[in-house]
């Protein structure tokens with residue numbers, strides 16, 4: 001991945017990560033002027049009355065695992081204003097709310113326009129940019145993606161626990177009709193135990209702070225947790241290496257498809 005961010009007059013070239021195809025923070029940190037302000041008030045003004053999907057649960061990590069999570073993890077469509085209030089005051093509600101993987105370029109022009117534009121080595125912008133907004137304790141359970149990802153953290157702090165692609169057999173992936181095999185069925189406690197038992201080349205942690213950019217290569221497993229009100233944008237490009245991995249990605253899909261079903265489009269189940 002070779003990316004650049006257009007910061008007004010200056011084109012900042014982010015150095016190529018090189019041949020070390022493992023999750024790496026890029027050496028370039030975006031200056032505060034390029035990050036902008038991302039308080040709850042700013043976000044509320046920018047999103048105004050947009051309706052969006054919010055994940056929520058009593059425990060922090062939203063985990064779409066129907067066999068264990070029935071009745072524990074939910075999604076609901078609500079006005080952004082309400083979602084952001086719940087995120088800001090989650091301690092008061094005793095529930096974790098997470099705006100997760102919200103497509104940025106389709107409906108959220110005002111926010112999209114404030115985020116530095118990244119391009120790859122052939123000057124293509126990412127086909128997908130998705131937004132994550134959550135408070136302390138929220139995050140995403142262990143999964144991997146086929147595209148390469150540059151995760152830009154605009155506010156707060158995002159912790160990644162990553163596992164190399166060759167750990168897949170230890171991580172018990174599953175698939176559904178809607179999803180590929182890219183989610184683990186292990187509990188979060190089991191994921192953390194496994195990480196300590198594997199060598200640091202196969203499993204390690206990275207903290208990404210406001211202004212920092214993490215390169216997450218295709219097919220690397222990752223689990224995230226947010227600290228403080230955290231705003232992050234994932235920039236997703238399908239790299240040539242994704243093509244090579246495509247077969248193993250599909251393999252689990254075929255083998256595991258009949259076992260589990262989960263309807264991500266289902267609305268609030270409370």
Ligand SMILES: O=C(O)CCC(=O)C(=O)O
Nearest residue numbers: 132139140145224232234
């Ligand atoms: O920030 C998050 O919670 C998840 C980010 C992520 O896993 C992704 O973009 O693939």
